[in-house]
Amino acid sequence: MTGASGAQYGLRLLEFLLQNGHRVYLLMSRPAQVVVNMETEHRLPGRASEIQAYFSDLYSAQPGQLQVFEREQWAAPIASGSGVADATVVCPCTTGTLSAIACGSSRNLIERAADVCLKERKKLILVVRETPFSEIHLENMLKLARMGVIIMPANPGFYQRPTSVQELVDFMVARVLDHLNIPHRLLPRWGDALQVE
């Protein structure tokens, strides 16, 4: 998670993955923690071990199911190609982290994990949040899309006639899960249960 608006998207994805038996490595930038505290009811502690305990308890994770790493914990498995995850999702993704990934900076563990994912040809999904996009943002997204990165701007649809913020959040999380090939029932499929008058 990075410090773009839309912390709810990342938290809902985390909740879904943990409650459906997936193993998750969570990395949060410092701005992401600030945004979580501003946009949600959560008051996150500062250290990775405390955040791990907080979310494990909140989402009833099994022991070892969730691991949270510090920003410069270079011994974490995901810092190396030999420990790369099946897929990496940056959700929400700032334009700053988008830029760092596009030029391979690897100056913190989030950037490094994404860089490893790219070099190992693993799935990388960026839920970018900004509006409007500058030419720099668009060029960075195009560069990464051409490498196979899935650029998925936080941009929910309204055709399911949402009546709550939760439904809008679930829309985005559902689309991310689709690209992770994880079954879910967060959103009716296009053509199923959609009424056209």
Ligand SMILES: Cc1cc2nc3c(=O)[nH]c(=O)nc-3n(C[C@H](O)[C@H](O)[C@H](O)COP(=O)(O)O)c2cc1C
């Ligand atoms: C409440 C809040 C909302 C923000 N929203 C966005 C946003 O939607 N998109 C974005 O690119 N940056 C946003 N920012 C700015 C980033 O947090 C800032 O550029 C930060 O340096 C990004 O660092 P990170 O990518 O390591 O998280 C926001 C900051 C705050 C405090």
